[in-house]
Amino acid sequence: MDALEYSEKVNVLTLFFVGFLNALLLFMLTSSITEPLKQLADRANHVSDGDLEIALLDNEGNDEVAVLTRAFNEMIVNLKNHIQKLRESLEKENEMKEWELLMEAHLKDAKLKYLQAQINPHFLFNTLNAGAQLAMMEGADKTYQYVQNVADFFRYNVKRDDEPVTLSNEIELVDNYIYILNVRFSGEIKYRKNIDEDLIKVQVPGMILQPLVENAVSYGIRGIDREGIIELSVQHEGDRICVSVRDNGIGIPEEKIKQILEDRLEADREKSDSNGVGLNNVMNRLKLFYKREDVIEITSAGENMGTEVAIFISVEERENKGGKEDV
Numbered sequence: 001m002d003a004l005e006y007s008e009k010v011n012v013l014t015l016f017f018v019g020f021l022n023a024l025l026l027f028m029l030t031s032s033i034t035e036p037l038k039q040l041a042d043r044a045n046h047v048s049d050g051d052l053e054i055a056l057l058d059n060e061g062n063d064e065v066a067v068l069t070r071a072f073n074e075m076i077v078n079l080k081n082h083i084q085k086l087r088e089s090l091e092k093e094n095e096m097k098e099w100e101l102l103m104e105a106h107l108k109d110a111k112l113k114y115l116q117a118q119i120n121p122h123f124l125f126n127t128l129n130a131g132a133q134l135a136m137m138e139g140a141d142k143t144y145q146y147v148q149n150v151a152d153f154f155r156y157n158v159k160r161d162d163e164p165v166t167l168s169n170e171i172e173l174v175d176n177y178i179y180i181l182n183v184r185f186s187g188e189i190k191y192r193k194n195i196d197e198d199l200i201k202v203q204v205p206g207m208i209l210q211p212l213v214e215n216a217v218s219y220g221i222r223g224i225d226r227e228g229i230i231e232l233s234v235q236h237e238g239d240r241i242c243v244s245v246r247d248n249g250i251g252i253p254e255e256k257i258k259q260i261l262e263d264r265l266e267a268d269r270e271k272s273d274s275n276g277v278g279l280n281n282v283m284n285r286l287k288l289f290y291k292r293e294d295v296i297e298i299t300s301a302g303e304n305m306g307t308e309v310a311i312f313i314s315v316e317e318r319e320n321k322g323g324k325e326d327v
Helices: 002-048 064-138 141-157 167-184 209-221 254-261 279-290 315-321
Strands: 189-195 228-237 240-247 296-299 307-314
Touching (some): 002 064, 141 167, 167 189, 209 228, 254 296
Parallel strands (some): 189 228
Antiparallel strands (some): 228 240, 240 307, 296 307
16 A cells, blocks of 8 residues: 555656656757747847847747748848948949039039130230231231230230140240230330250140240249349250259249249149139149159249249150141
């Protein structure tokens, strides 16, 4: 009897233990399935709210939940990559639109300035030609010569400035400019030329010498208490052609020369008496034309010692760009 009761108690305890163990295993098994699903549902809720900055779920295993988790993680990564690409694409598109708008604005501004710059010279050129013809018919030789020089000056200005010209054309323009100034100011400027005639057929960008002479007159010799001298020189210098404009004026401080050469002198862009072309413009066009930086040099010995602006053209550039003379 005692053995039967003992056996019964052992069986009950065994059943209870087995039942508890089954319940524990069932709970663990259910949790292993439901917990990842809960986490997956929680992440899905975040994604539905637009929040993709969530930690990816662990996806070890080969069961259906692990497969689903891996697919969900891949979806999150792909969504992030797609959104990033869209963002970059939109940024590039916006940058392109801004660039296009900027270029369009610059183009419209350039066209307007070009039109404004062309109307007056054309009108003045035609008017001066008529005045020159009238002076010639009346026998006013000096007036005819002056008006003809001014007309030639404006004729040169209304030509297209994107086509190269010969150095001879540029020198002729400087001759006209100095003549006009000396009539206006009663011959105050002494003009010297030291030209190697074998070099003047070389092609250069238009309107590069007259602005240099204009700067020399306006900022160098105007107002000095001695005779102002402008010297234009075209000579060989080693394997280069050196075209220089020198004055005996007030000179330029070293720091200002550095600012000009480094394109940091804003005033030069705004100030110009006649043609709207400043030293900065000349330097930039020379650099573009010859495709190098060392095209111009500015030197000044000191205060009241004058200034020299030199343009350097290599022999190769002379041969490549040389041609028949412009008219």
